[in-house]
Amino acid sequence: MRRPFSNAPIRQYSIRLFAGAFLAFATLLPSGPSAEAATVQEQQRNLAVIRINAIDLLAREKRLPLPIQQRRDVLRAYYEEQAGELLWLRDDRAEALVAILNDAGADGLRPDDYPTRQLMSLMQNTDPEDVRGLALIELFFSAAFLEYSGDLSVGRFLPAKVDPNFFLKTRTFDQAAALQAVSNADDLVDFFDALQPPSDYYASLRGALAQYRELAMEGGWDLVPLGPTLKPGMTDPRVADIRERLSITDGADPEPQGGDETYDAELVKAVERFQARHGLDVDGVVGPAVLVAMNVPIEDRVQEIELAMERWRWMPRDLGQQYLMVNIAGFELRRVKDGRAEERMSVVVGKPYSRTPVFSDQVRYIEINPYxxxxxxxxxxxxxxxxxxxxxxxxxxxxxxxxxxxxxxxxxxxxxxxxxxxxxxxxxxxPGPKNALGRVKFMFPNEHSVYLHDTPSRSLFSKAERAFSHGCIRLSRPLELALQVLTAGGVSGWNMDRINSVVATEKNTVVKLATPLPIHLTYLTAWVDEDGVNFRKDIYNQDAKLLAALDGKALAW
Structure with a gap:
């Protein structure tokens, strides 16, 4: 997944830098088999001396640099208690780590958050025979490694610290295990790939981020002038601007066969694709909402993808072989099996002042004809x-x-x-036809009293934005989902005829799943599907909160 190192000047500079420090430290003997063996032994002895000095620094030095001081205990446990070998003063591992830190943006992280320049400056200004200085550099590299690895694996912030409406179980990063694992890693690129969220959703966002960054480097897109609503068949000077804008992201032909000012059928299809990707009414009409969405700067879209990637780092690594996922910002539920969405349906979520919370749980039973x-x-x-x-x-x-x-x-x-x-x-x-929960509800008992349910208010599903509930999630096709959940939950003997017959009794009926089904309530304003990159309005202002947290992050470097 990770691209090969691409910054040639940095790579060449770091090669010279690290070679100058480490190879000069090793005793170079005449060539030949015996000389080579002696050289290896001498290098091993020198590395052992550096390791001893690193242990001594951690044990005795009271005023270590803050990044090392913050991780003193785990570093000391690795180098001293576990007799861990040096991680960065061998082969080209230090060079590889610097290149990976410089490429942190590929995962939506910020390269400036990591101390690549400081690390290289230390190397440049350290006497290659100063074992104390080299030991300090080893510790600096390990501290930077732990910082980046934790950010990549579990995110830069605790979800609830960013927004109190996020109740995801806190994921932790085992720093001691990471040091042990990287010491045995043959390839750092593969090592860091394994730290990324394993979901295909994350991988597709990573690809979209690279695509949109490339578009941004090419200049992005120009603004489409505002004006009156444009309907199919009309003529307008702005048609050429719309066509040019959608040629970048939605496959419009920038040079049509007909007149440049005619809003023709081919451009209508491109507009409808754009509307679908942005959660707008798919009617081919270019009104104010469509123009506003077209004119969002590409830099903002890049940022939305980055924020979505951060939220994926907060998610459980194992979503389940089968699971339900509700994207609150996307007003959509998906039922996923073996990585493929087998069902998608529209949902209604909580109003901005009665928000649907973000958390993961398990559906344990369904209730037909609920109270x-x-x-x-x-x-x-x-x-x-x-x-x-x-x-x-x-x-x-x-x-x-x-x-x-x-x-x-x-x-x-x-x-x-x-x-x-x-x-x-x-x-x-x-229970009955007037019941606010409709004919069925899906229970995953939780402290928020939130669940999935039917609703007699069907008209709301025709709206593009569907934040109307008191926090629970209303389903557009609940009885179909009921059969699917019963099947996924290992309950046999049910079909649509039986469900309909039980509904007709208007008697409360509880059916427990043999195997609880994982459910994940998420908040993503950007994702990728078969239609391309999707973007949605930040209905709960949670993107803004996460962005503020990222911009206000205090760095130890």
Whole structure:
């Protein structure tokens, strides 16, 4: 996945630099087999001396440079307690690490976050016979290696530190294991490739990042002038600008056979491709939203891809052989098996002020004809006024009051006696066609009380942006997904006829999965599929938060 080292001047300079330091330190004897053996032995002795000095620095030096000081314990454990060999003062490993750090941008990281210049400056200004200085350089290289490896593997920040609505289980980077592993690695490129998220989604973003960076180097795209809405068949001087813009990303022909100002069928197809990739209404009409999306600078699109890659580093490395994944920003659910999306459907997610949280869990059962228990805060805030003025209205929609094991008709309670801080009831809606959860819900019990469910409000799925819920995820084709989840969860004996017959009874029915199905609620404003690179609006302002965190990162170097 990683490209070969591409910065020839840096490579040549580093070769001279490292050769000057390390080879000059080794005693060079006359040629011949015995001389070569003696040279190897002398080099080994010299490296052993450097290692002893590195151990002594870690054990005795009170004022080590901060990057080393921050990792003193793990470095000391490796070099002293585990008798680890030197990692960077042999072969061309130091050169390889410098080249990889300079190429950190290929993974959406920032090369300036890593101390390649400082490392090379140290090498340039260190006497090759100064074993203490060489030992310090070894430790600096190891500290830089740990910094970069952790960033590449698990990300630069804890998700919850960036946004409190991210509840992903914190992934940790085992620094001690990484030092041991790299000491045995034959190829650093392969080693770092293995640290990347293993998902094909990440690999495709990596390819998209290289593509969009190349486009940016070529100048990106020009702005399309704003103006009135353009519909198929119309003529407009801006058609040539639109055609040129979409020739870069959506396959439009920049030199059409007909007139330059006619919005013809071929360009309509390109506009529709663009609309689909950006989550807009796919109608071929070039209105304000389409023009705004076309005019987003390519640098912003590059940044969105980088942020998506960072979020993939937060994800579990093992998503599961089969799993559900909801992209909140993309308003979409996918059911994936063996790395291939076998189902895709539109979803409705939480409003910006009642956000759907980001976390991973497991679907454990589905509930056909579910009850809906109104959250207590919502019951008091949104329903108590209705109960006081017209309890019969809610009763006609199937609502009832529950207190312990007792169930009450809403019209039998004097609701004026109750209010915030004094509401001992649960407000529950019975199964049926009016139920807010529809005919089925998918349960992965969690502290957020979030789940997937059907909805009687079908009109919302026709909208391009679908952030309308109180946090749960509404499904466009829930019964189809129910059969798929039962099958994936190892439950036999179910088909659509049986599901429909159970729905028709309007009786609450719980079906437990034999094998829980992983589910991942994600937030990605950029991803790649068969249509190309997709971009979506940052509905929860989470891209902005992550970007602010990255820009404010304090570096130890």
């Amino acid at each position: 809906w228990t109104v959250p207590s805060g919502l019951a008091v805030k949104e329903e108590l006024g209705k109960l006081r003025s017209n309890p019969g209205g809610l009763a006609s929609q199937g609502f009832e009051a529950v207190r312990g094991k007792d169930v009450y008709d809403l019209r039998s309670i004097n609701w004026a006696n109750y209010g915030p801080g004094n509401f001992p009831f649960q407000l529950r809606q019975q």
